[in-house]
Amino acid sequence: MVTGKTIKDANIKALKEQYRYDTLSLPNKKVVDKKIKEAIKNLHLTIKTTAIVLDRIDKSMRNTLGDLVTDELIDKLDAVLSDLELEKLLTLRK
Secondary structure, eight states: OOOHHHHHHHHHHHHHHHTTGGGSOHHHHHHHHHHHHHHHHHHHHHHHHHHHHHHHHHHHHHHHHOHHHHHHHHHHHHHHHHHHOHHHHHHHOO
16 A cells, blocks of 8 residues: 555655765755755645545535445545555656
């Protein structure tokens, strides 16, 4: 299952590759570390906001469609997301 930590680690890896972190001098690494810290802060904010939006969608769907239909849709979406193997997609990103 994809977790916040998996997404965070994949993003840190991608940012370090983008900045060629391994070849930087110590002062430049500190600058990049600040940029990575800011990017991860924004990532957490995005994940939190997404969770809030999804919760609102869920409540709206339950009010409109009813619990039974909403639960069935969520189960189907969960199955589709499980089949995508997001962890593999994140590790393949370059």
